[in-house]
Amino acid sequence: MTIQRFDTGPRMSQAVVHGNTVYLAGVVANKAAGESVTRQTQDILSIIDGHLAKAGSDKSKLLTATIYLTDMKTFPEMNAVWDGWVSAGNTPARATVEAKLAAPQYNVEIMVIAAR
Template sequence: MTIQRFEVGPRMSQVVVHGNTVYLAGVVAGKAAGKSVTEQTQDVLAIIDGHLATAGTDKTKLLSATIYITDMKTFPEMNAAWDGWISAGNTPARATVEAKLAAPQYNVEIMVIAAK
């Protein structure tokens, strides 16, 4: 079975397709500084839409999602953006974890797996 990689870098690939499964690396907001958790989440979800399209799929085929937020107090704010984006009836298995992220301007990072 072939493996396709998109946005390949020296450390990681942003998108990996193996068979009919699409794996995304963690996605953070493009310009996170000064943005609220809602704005960062919306930005991340738009980027995820683009990555899924590149791989030939979309959010209706999500299998799982792992969401990292820097402060669990912002959970409702992140969820409001997520709820406005997710496809009703096609919700993935999901976990949300409070964690330190790679740089202080990032408040949200989301990683998903989808079917093709």
């Protein structure tokens, strides 16, 4: 079975496809780094849409999601954006945890696995 890698760098690939499963690396905000959790979540979900499309999938095929927040007090703020984005009737298994992220301008990181 072949493995496809997308947006590959020296440390990691943004997306890896094995069989009919798409694995995304953790995604942080590009344009909205340092902004509100709402803006960062919107930016991240837009990036996820792009990575899934490149890999031949979309948010209706999400299997799992892991969401990292630097402060669980922002859980409702992130959920408000997530709930508006996720495909109704196709919600993934999901976990949300509080964690320190790679740099202080990031307050949200999301990693998903999807079917193709």
